[in-house]
Amino acid sequence: MSGSLNIFVLVKQVPDQGSKAGLNPDGTIDRAKAKRMLNPFDRYALQAALHAKKCYGGRVTAISMGPPPAVEVLLETLEHGVDEAFLLSDRRLAASDTLATAYALFRTVSYVGKPDLVFCGLQTTDGDTAQVGPQLAERMGLPQITYCEDFSIEDNKVHGRRIIEGGYQKVVSEMPLLVTVANSYHPLEYKSFRGAWKVRRLARNEEELKKFIHTIDLDIVKADPDRTGLKGSPTIVAATEKVGELGGSCKMHEGQSVETLVQSVIKESQLEQFFVA
Amino acid sequence: MTEQVEVDLSSFSPKGDVLVIAEHILGELQPVTLELLGAGRILSDKMERKLKCLVMGYNLGDIPQKLVEYGADEVYVADHEELEKYRTLPYRRVVCDFLESQSEPPHTCLLGSTTTGRDLAPRIAAHFDTGLTADCTELDIGPYEHKSKVDPTKIGLYPNCLYAIRPSFGESLKARILGPWKNPQMATTRPGVMTPLKPDSKRKGKIERIAVNLKPEDHRLVVVETVREIAKGVKLTEADVIVAGGYGLGTADGFDVLKDLAATFENSALGASRKVVDLGWIPYQHQVGQTGKTVRPKLYIACGISGAIQHRVGMSKSGTIIAINKDPDSPIFKFAHHGIVGDIYQIIPEMIKQFKEIQSGRGVKEVVGSH
Numbered sequence: 163m164s165g166s167l168n169i170f171v172l173v174k175q176v177p178d179q180g181s182k183a184g185l186n187p188d189g190t191i192d193r194a195k196a197k198r199m200l201n202p203f204d205r206y207a208l209q210a211a212l213h214a215k216k217c218y219g220g221r222v223t224a225i226s227m228g229p230p231p232a233v234e235v236l237l238e239t240l241e242h243g244v245d246e247a248f249l250l251s252d253r254r255l256a257a258s259d260t261l262a263t264a265y266a267l268f269r270t271v272s273y274v275g276k277p278d279l280v281f282c283g284l285q286t287t288d289g290d291t292a293q294v295g296p297q298l299a300e301r302m303g304l305p306q307i308t309y310c311e312d313f314s315i316e317d318n319k320v321h322g323r324r325i326i327e328g329g330y331q332k333v334v335s336e337m338p339l340l341v342t343v344a345n346s347y348h349p350l351e352y353k354s355f356r357g358a359w360k361v362r363r364l365a366r367n368e369e370e371l372k373k374f375i376h377t378i379d380l381d382i383v384k385a386d387p388d389r390t391g392l393k394g395s396p397t398i399v400a401a402t403e404k405v406g407e408l409g410g411s412c413k414m415h416e417g418q419s420v421e422t423l424v425q426s427v428i429k430e431s432q433l434e435q436f437f438v439a
Numbered sequence: 440m441t442e443q444v445e446v447d448l449s450s451f452s453p454k455g456d457v458l459v460i461a462e463h464i465l466g467e468l469q470p471v472t473l474e475l476l477g478a479g480r481i482l483s484d485k486m487e488r489k490l491k492c493l494v495m496g497y498n499l500g501d502i503p504q505k506l507v508e509y510g511a512d513e514v515y516v517a518d519h520e521e522l523e524k525y526r527t528l529p530y531r532r533v534v535c536d537f538l539e540s541q542s543e544p545p546h547t548c549l550l551g552s553t554t555t556g557r558d559l560a561p562r563i564a565a566h567f568d569t570g571l572t573a574d575c576t577e578l579d580i581g582p583y584e585h586k587s588k589v590d591p592t593k594i595g596l597y598p599n600c601l602y603a604i605r606p607s608f609g610e611s612l613k614a615r616i617l618g619p620w621k622n623p624q625m626a627t628t629r630p631g632v633m634t635p636l637k638p639d640s641k642r643k644g645k646i647e648r649i650a651v652n653l654k655p656e657d658h659r660l661v662v663v664e665t666v667r668e669i670a671k672g673v674k675l676t677e678a679d680v681i682v683a684g685g686y687g688l689g690t691a692d693g694f695d696v697l698k699d700l701a702a703t704f705e706n707s708a709l710g711a712s713r714k715v716v717d718l719g720w721i722p723y724q725h726q727v728g729q730t731g732k733t734v735r736p737k738l739y740i741a742c743g744i745s746g747a748i749q750h751r752v753g754m755s756k757s758g759t760i761i762a763i764n765k766d767p768d769s770p771i772f773k774f775a776h777h778g779i780v781g782d783i784y785q786i787i788p789e790m791i792k793q794f795k796e797i798q799s800g801r802g803v804k805e806v807v808g809s810h
Contacts, residue, residue, distance in 0.1 A: 291573035296561035305660040329667035335660035396570035397618040
């Protein structure tokens, strides 16, 4: 068993799906106006990172990239028991696509240290691409387990189970390794008492907070600004269009009672053909 | 400001073919590959280019021939014992070596948005520093004029660009994403969205074996076991009837009621919106929509699902869509065929009751009238 694992978890602050605030006419998101939350998929990655620390020993570092308010999600990770956090925040990162994002994160990870394990959420709810994790693994030259829904570590190797179409695969990988965690993994446990207490204390003392959450920029991580932001992104959103209304011929069923309502639907949609014989 | 910027377009090659990277699980060709060949055929015909297909595996048998029958002009076969099961690093090695061996990189490179395609495509894109668009619902080829001066080297008119179209964040927008500055222009498409060609056994194509040169570091991860859970219930994409639940269920226990409803139908399965999967009410495998599965059952019953675009793209091609939702303004009522505004927990038990009455009445039809 390795003495102490260096565990990184990558998290992102995303606009709250439930809120429509902050959507620009061109389909991009005005992150200043949108309500913010920790990317739901990252909760599973965070759980995986904390689980690895608990079972096999080590240290968990959370890394995020985003505008200054993204500190909120890093505080949240500290409340759950993360030891230290880094926020890469730089105006030159605006409009980065997945490739440019993966490059910036690669520079950040290299600056922060040499991880044995890097955990990412399967994807984000604002981009939905699932690309940044594998793109980061490619930049780092690491093997990867994507769609990972369970894992253990034995003899310095990670035994993982990953989802495939209509089933699963069991794999064994050397470390260092990048893992993207599926949402069929264990849900995030409650905030730790110690963590919550620590964050409450930090929130009152900015100097103290800086010891746990480091805000860094492209110069500090030695990233080439031309490879980030709009300039470093090989793709652009060239146009957005309204999705045409479909059909518009929904037959609304109304009835005096639930019974007549259901009768009407069964009759008119010819449901009988589908029933178990 | 009419500043003229001289742009040298010679570095951007408008040439190159369309490449589909085939996918199979234990020798079983995945439907998305045939769909990609159908979509790729249209793109390559539009540009008057060839449609190529790369397939990796071991003892591939008649798979390369099948790829020709479904539209490929040239099939490149990497047949090697170490490629029997999909693994990121060996597959990545073969694709990268193949692309580097080509005198001209492909114009477009397509993969399926499967657990395999979404694992492999980003590695290839990052290796070649090229653009990749995930989970497209439409693909096309067309011109694009880039005017933004943020990066003057990108300004210009590009006659043949891959239009990678996908729903974007927000309810009612789809985004056309382009990256014509570097080939290959890459995209993944959701299974079940594109249409395959009718197979033609008379179609002629070139089939060529390519060399496989794996390196020791490609074996850092090994596959111990591959399990297909075919016996475990009906597969969502093959069900005739899908009963799907959303946030409107109010609680995870709501799926128990939906399970009872699904049990009244032949060949049925449970579906779910992303929100409830995120909440952990039901496993990811049940998720329908942009980031889940694309389904087209004969009957889709949406219970407490608002019908956001991300969900709609995964099920709008269903035969009959019945929506039950307590909010009359839900977008789902704009594209469902039958709508009921009301409480799921009153309506579904009543449905089950009436369905059962009809079923039990089938054997003794004459009794039905006397009810």
